[in-house]
Amino acid sequence: MKYQLVVIALVAASLVGCQANPVSGRQQLVLVSEDQAQASSAQAYTQTLSEAQKKGNLSTDAGLNNRVRRITDRLIAEAKLMYPPSRDWQWSVAVIDEPTLNAWCMPGGKMAIYTGIIQKLKLSDDEIGQIMGHEIAHALLGHGRERMSRAIAMQGGMQLGSILAGRDLSILAPVADIALTLPNSRENESEADRYGLELAARAGFDPRAAVRLWEKMSAASGDGPPQFLSTHPAPGNRIQALNALMPQMMPIYEKAR
Numbered sequence: 197m198k199y200q201l202v203v204i205a206l207v208a209a210s211l212v213g214c215q216a217n218p219v220s221g222r223q224q225l226v227l228v229s230e231d232q233a234q235a236s237s238a239q240a241y242t243q244t245l246s247e248a249q250k251k252g253n254l255s256t257d258a259g260l261n262n263r264v265r266r267i268t269d270r271l272i273a274e275a276k277l278m279y280p281p282s283r284d285w286q287w288s289v290a291v292i293d294e295p296t297l298n299a300w301c302m303p304g305g306k307m308a309i310y311t312g313i314i315q316k317l318k319l320s321d322d323e324i325g326q327i328m329g330h331e332i333a334h335a336l337l338g339h340g341r342e343r344m345s346r347a348i349a350m351q352g353g354m355q356l357g358s359i360l361a362g363r364d365l366s367i368l369a370p371v372a373d374i375a376l377t378l379p380n381s382r383e384n385e386s387e388a389d390r391y392g393l394e395l396a397a398r399a400g401f402d403p404r405a406a407v408r409l410w411e412k413m414s415a416a417s418g419d420g421p422p423q424f425l426s427t428h429p430a431p432g433n434r435i436q437a438l439n440a441l442m443p444q445m446m447p448i449y450e451k452a453r
């Protein structure tokens with residue numbers, strides 16, 4: 197708590213602070229700039245992939261890699277229209293061959309999906325489209341930066357000065373890593389559900405698959421909650437809220453199909 201106050205005081209005195217997110221318009225407290233978030237995410241991404249490769253866990257299944265890439269390419273094309281600055285992102289997707297039920301998209305468009313979630317939940321293309329649409333929405337909405345900011349606050353804010361001064365990005369790589377393990381807020385989840393659904397519908401993925409996806413996910417919680425659910429906590433009425441968006445989303449999907 198004491199550290200959080202220090203962080204807030206430092207932030208108040210710096211250029212980085214409360215900003216309106218360009219996509220949602222919502223005010224966010226951010227301790228890292230978009231450039232810093234992307235640079236450190238790129239570093240964490242390279243590290244994650246090289247560790248997976250060392251363990252032989254980077255999927256070499258060409259069919260699966262192509263399937264995932266076809267799906268994410270459609271989403272990326274729409275993301276660039278929804279949020280034009282993402283045209284300059286170095287988008288990338290990896291398929292990690294681990295039994296984890298997880299998927300993510302870091303700031304700057306560095307994505308991964310795990311074979312565990314595809315196989316155990318027997319995901320259709322529409323469901324993969326929905327899950328990656330939701331992840332990309334988190335990135336477009338700046339939620340990764342918010343989580344990184346929380347990771348910095350957790351570290352005690354000791355290195356905050358040099359981070360804010362942009363002197364040492366290596367400090368931020370572990371922060372980008374930790375951020376991936378922190379839960380999003382329920383408010384962020386609702387936002388990502390809403391924007392992810394629209395992004396996926398525009399890319400031609402069936403909005404109804406989002407409902408099926410979350411139903412499958414909660415059914416899989418039997419043997420311990422999937423990692424995905426610990427980082428994406430359910431806004432209480434998720435299924436209800438998604439269903440309420442269907443009349444709005446179905447025409448977008450029908451048009452894009």
Ligand SMILES: [Zn+2]
Nearest residue numbers: 380385388428
């Ligand atoms: Zn989420």
